[in-house]
Amino acid sequence: MSNLVFRARPLSTAAIGATADQVREVLGLRDVRYVPVPEVLELLLPKALEGYVFRVGEHEELQECHGQTRPDEREICLRDDVYQRMIGGAGRDRLTGCHEIGHLVLHQTPYLARRIGEQPLKAFEDPEWQANCFAGSLLMPERFFREAGSVAVAIEMFGVTADAARHRMRQLKLGWEGVK
């Protein structure tokens, strides 16, 4: 994917989490456990961001990409099958929707540079890592995540996959029972 040639300004997990909190605040989602991702993309962001466009693309256009964001154009596009599953509540696709919001918020031009040379990216300057980190924080804010107490509860409460819940648990250094 073309994203691989970009390097983002370095961002810590904490900085990205704070940005996700700000986005929740702006969208009036501060106290919401289960983020209504399709409504955020289609009903809230257009009001919050002048010039923002959400669209759904055919498989032929996006091919192997689940979503595509042009931060400077303020455009998010999801592949049709991903879009439909996201509306159906599939955790993976809900995460994809939030991942794209992460690119939109974090990766406008001054914050994204073309990579020069072949040095491997550090995670904290990799736009894909940053967008994933943002998605996890947006769907599972730390203060609510601690309440969940188990992966099973977190999956239900936040509408995420088991993988995403386990990853968040490790990130927050929580030792929930039965999970490594």
Place this chain on the structure above:
Amino acid sequence: MARLTPFGKLLRKHRIDAGLLLKDMADRLGRSAPFLSAVETGEKAIPAGLVEEIINEFALNGEDAAALRAAAEQSKKEFKITVGKTATDSQREVAAMFARRFNSLSAEDLEQFKELLMKRHG
């Protein structure tokens, strides 16, 4: 690049006011979400009948319906009459309105029109 056309902007406004997703609107109109997206961004021309289907399905009042029709005219990409690339929005609107009238003409009228054009432009 995706910018919403005037029609796309207005359609989205109605959708947001009604709290509907692209999918909801697409389902009710019997179209696909990517199709509606493509129409909103002007990648696809607004198909004949769609504007009236929307007006009926969403029971738009007279004023909203008129605004949607006007926006659709302004957004039409495929004209029967070629419009220069430098045409302004209002020029495009005029040409589109004319093209629409052109569509509703009878076969005889079309023949007459063709003859008229031939006379004028050789």
